[in-house]
Amino acid sequence: MPNETNIEYHVSITTGNSEFLVKNLIEIESLSFKRGERVIYDNISLQIPAGKTTAVMGPSGIGKTTLLKLIGGQLRPDAGDIKFKQESIPSMSRSRLFKVRRQMSMLFQSGALFTEMSVFDNIAYPLREHTQLSEALIETVVLMKLQAVGLRGASKLMPSELSGGMARRAALARAIALDPELIMYDEPFAGQDPISMGVLVKLIKELNNALNLTSVVVTHDVTEVMSIADYVYILADKRIIGAGTPEQIRQSDSDLVQQFLQGKADGPVPFHYPANTLEQEFMGAN
Amino acid sequence: MEWLANLGKSTLDRFAAVGRASYVLAGSLIAVPQLKNVPLTIKQMYVVGVQSLSIIMVSGLFIGMVMALQGYTILVDYGAEGSLGPMVALSILRELGPVVTALLFAGRAGSALTAEIGLMKATEQLSSLEMMAIDPLRRIVAPRLWAGLLSMPMLTVIFSAVGILGGHLVGVEWLGVDAGSYWSIMQSTVEWNADVMNGVIKSIVFAFVVTWIAIFKGYDSVPTSEGISAATTQTVVYSSLAVLGLDFVLTAIMFGIE
């Protein structure tokens, strides 16, 4: 871990044979996290470069969402540190954390729109809570955000009237309502039809470029995310098993990474859940 | 040894739950002075108060009518049917009003509160508020807590008034007890402080307990469909038991032997 961090968050990342200098918005240092007895992360370190799209991939159930909650300060790590702009998130006071959270936002898997208010009010909600803007100005901002995700016509609808893909787009509009610096996407492509998926891929890419956002995409949809990510981490078995640009990842010689990328049924991650051998099971325990 | 360890574990779990419940309560009560919360509280009063009004009024009417019918058949044997008024009024004001309202409230509004907050947790709406730098205890839980605290005593007063009118309906209109004695003996027996206010104080205590249990069970629920259904059941069971137990304690304090 390079540690010449006196310069305002400049850290060099070594990726394969090319070395380049980027600003890191988030740095995770030797993080360990347990849920009850179960270890989720064992001493992992990763950096999220500013202004880029970073993808975190891995099989289901290994706690990718947990990583986002750790970054958002909703969970505390058991060991290690998470830094947002060089400031340690786990050691922040609650009020400081709430200030910092205004610079981040998160797109939840379910969208998490407030069910009792219309799409318009959902997107206006963070603006009404955190700004003193006049109602006329709020309307302009909300309609602009809705225009960006292509849902301006749906502003009067209730969340229950939206399809899954539309709900996620509306939630995205809400996530960018306060112009955050960081957006964390939790499984944005899960359970979407090909068209919605294409729309979301396009939106994430465009928003990242247009607003100069830093994006963290947590997903297991390999093809979609490889097309938009600048940098990819692959998590499995409590640690990082692969990191690099999409190109580097594709050429990785790790069996585990290749199994994940190609979706093979059997490999380092076995097809069978650990069990007794068939002989033992059917012929009696000998 | 196993059972001893289990006993210890369940005790520790209980203490931890009490701790979390106090945290939820403290976190929501600190939100009092926020002006923004007033419209939210009014909206919740509509949900927990106005929408419980019909069941409360209908139950109050029927309980008053049954009290009058039962009381009449007993009192008439002693020629004391003139005491029907105070009998109906005292039993409703002191006991049935606060207790039945609290039980109905737990079933009607408490379970709904638990399910609503539990579902908001399951659909990540609470997490999403947290990430928007908005404290869900203040924005979601506090208005519901206040709405419950305000609504239940109001419902109790309405329940009692309707119940006494129901007693009049059966006792006076149907069974022919003299209207003058129904009301005047009631008036000379029932006292404002000792009977009416003590009933209201009971209902304030019940409101606090039932609403607290309801919001805590929702906030603390396991965010799955089984978790929410279990939390909803627990809300109704725990708050009913708490109401009945507390009712005895409060009655002993208020009307007990001096």
Place this chain on the structure above:
Amino acid sequence: MTSRKSEILVGLFVALTIAATLMLAMNVASKGSVGQGETYNLYAKFDNIGGLKVRSSVKVGGVTIGRVESIHLDPEDFTPVVTLSIVKQYNAFPETSSVSILTSGLLGEQYVGLQPGFSIDDIENLAEGDYIADTKSALVLEDLIGQFLFSRDND
């Protein structure tokens, strides 16, 4: 619009509560509001208080003017002392007034009846903390029956 509707209905809810409270106050609970407002205390010693209880009423000619505030035993002469809390409005009972413990009806509650005495010039009115000298104890049914039987034997 929906919030407007819910506001109106909550307003109705509040109005209904006020109406119910008024009904309880006007038609159900005792008017005259004895126990509220300012009161003053008088004391009375009885030989026997029978079934008198705290909060029993104090009446003059059937009109409730106060409540029994507390009952305790005088530690020196072992007679019950009853504290009567009387509404300030009725503050001009002469010192010659007497109190007795009466029963409303055959099986009814016991209450304290106050019989105002005559007032002559040099007789002062009862004031806060005064003892009423002239008291009549409660009738105890067993004593009455006993007396009745004794008087029969003597015949």
